[in-house]
Amino acid sequence: MLEAIQLRKEYGSNVALKGLDLKVGAGEIYCMLGANGAGKTTTVNCFLGFIQPTGGQALINGIDVQQQPLETKKCIAYIPENVMLYRNMTGLENLRYFSKLGGHDYDEAKYRSLLDECGLQREAVEQNIDGYSKGMRQKVGIAIALAKQARAILLDEPTSGLDPKSSNEFSELLLDLKSTGVAILMVTHDLFRAKQTGTRLGIMRRGELVREMNSDQVSHAEVEQIYLEEMKY
């Protein structure tokens, strides 16, 4: 479970997060929406321990990220907007390496099946990352997250730049993960995908969570309308 309690981050006079309170429970996909600079990525970075909050707490499974950064990272997987991999290694080698770093080692067949499950073409598995498109890299990134068997996943605009088919496959994967009880926090600009995949939606504006809603209680059009209204301020 992911939880932010009065999470605050200041960069000098600029306040990136103004006491954020947030909970993402097991089997929930929380989609965080908002304009650039709203504090979405800062929230993700706080959960990853990449930045130190000025105040409040970021908890993963009840453990404070700042107190035990390595312990909390063992419970999460992270997929950024651009999954960056080692260009001199193949997709399979990258997956095996990151999986081992995440504390899991499998046989080669399992790695191949994970990549297959994520939709990476079989012929690409043993090609160097140099020749991969962004979508192919994202798929390896998802495979890394799956291999880690994390109970919480942080996604920072993961479908940005993906073609519609890949985005759809990605959404299906997320729904599968959700059904296994994984808590997912996804930062996105894609309102359609958020409504389609998310359990709850939250709109961030200038470091504050200004609106929350259950996705099953609003239509696609309403989500868009609410979002645009919030962005007027």
Add this chain to the structure above:
Amino acid sequence: MIRDIARKEFICLIRDGRFKWAIVIMLLLLMTSFLTGYQRYQSLHSIQEASQARDNEQWLSQDKKNPHTAAHFGNYAYKPQGTLAFFDNGIGNYAGSVVWLEAHKTNFAQNRPAQDNGAVSRFGDLTPAMTLQVLLPLLIVLMGFSAFAGERESGTLRQVMSLGVSSRTLLLGKLLGTSAAVGLVALPAILIGVGVLTFGLPGDNAQVGQRGLLLLLFYLLYALAFLFLTLGVSAVARTAKGALIALIGFWAMATFILPKAAADISKMVTPTPTYSEFYHLARQTSLEGMKGAKGLLALPQGRHIETARRQLLKQYKVASVRDLPIYWVAYSMQIIEDRDYAIYQKFLGQLRETFFRQQAVQDRFGLLSPLIPLRSLSMATSGTGLVDQERFNQTVQDFRIGMIRQMNNELIENTTMKDPLYIAGEEVFGKVKPYRYNPPTLSESFEGQRMNLVLLAAWCALMAAFAFAAVRRLRAQ
């Protein structure tokens, strides 16, 4: 996990096209330096052996003559190179390896390759030691500068750090991986070095096995210091380019500018007299007497001889040197030889002290560059440093005075002023045994090296501490 990181680091490095070029160039340079070092050693060794044998033979087979004239005919003493000189020829290019031994004159060592070569020789020979001292750190820098900074720029560091890998584990993994890649270059060099030492070279060094192991240890510490530095700088630098610029700057400073500056400053702080100044002062002291000395050395040369003459006449209770049972002319010549030997010993001792003080000043620059303590330790271990050279210079002068005394005594004891004719042959010349240089033991070679040992170890420890401190604050972005 450390092993997995090391493996990945190694794979990425060896698959990198730049690394392939770097490793090929480095291997070629190392092979060339081993080959030229081996050839130089072989060539000098065989020339020296042949020359020493020929000169000893010439000494014995010279025409029959007066022994003092034979002392003028003279002989050469050669400094045989230790086996490890093929690896590091130290100050050999500048210090000379052969001394002309003759009556009445104290000569310096000659045969200095630096005198015969052009300005290019100032950059030093392409020895394995020079290649490892200068190019090994460059290779380490080129392989390691992007270890953290490059991954930060490409975004993979963020990915890795999100997995809960500790920065210490990451550092150790990268250290092992980069070391393994550097080892790809160093291993052939080590194997060739061991092979050459075991099978390939004549000549001997005292305790060559131990010396070889010590060389390995010193160069390992040096490489580790640069590895830790490179990884530490890469961890704190904002960009890989910034890390590379900083590291290349340090490399240039540590391997070119500081050693040269240290040598120049040491000469300014403790200047040495010129060749002509030295001889002029020694000659003048011989003629006028040594200030502050006790006994006959304090007297001018003429009065010294006159005093000795009177003592001799008194000893033999005769009125004239013509009545002495020994040959006065040879006796007086030996007085001058012994007097000059004592005077030159004093001046050569002062010169030696100056050289050692210069060395000490240079060694202090080891606080700023790890190359300086390594260079001194490498020369000392290879038997090509100042301690070795000065032992050769001293033992040669001791040998010379013994040789001249032997010849003069022949004349003193076998002739008189009334009957000065004495022609000696091989049986007399053979009484002078050929010069043989006994190199210092390992502990003698390390005389004065304690500070360099401490400095090299301190560089390694400090750089390790810096690297661990740097990764403790490792930023993912």
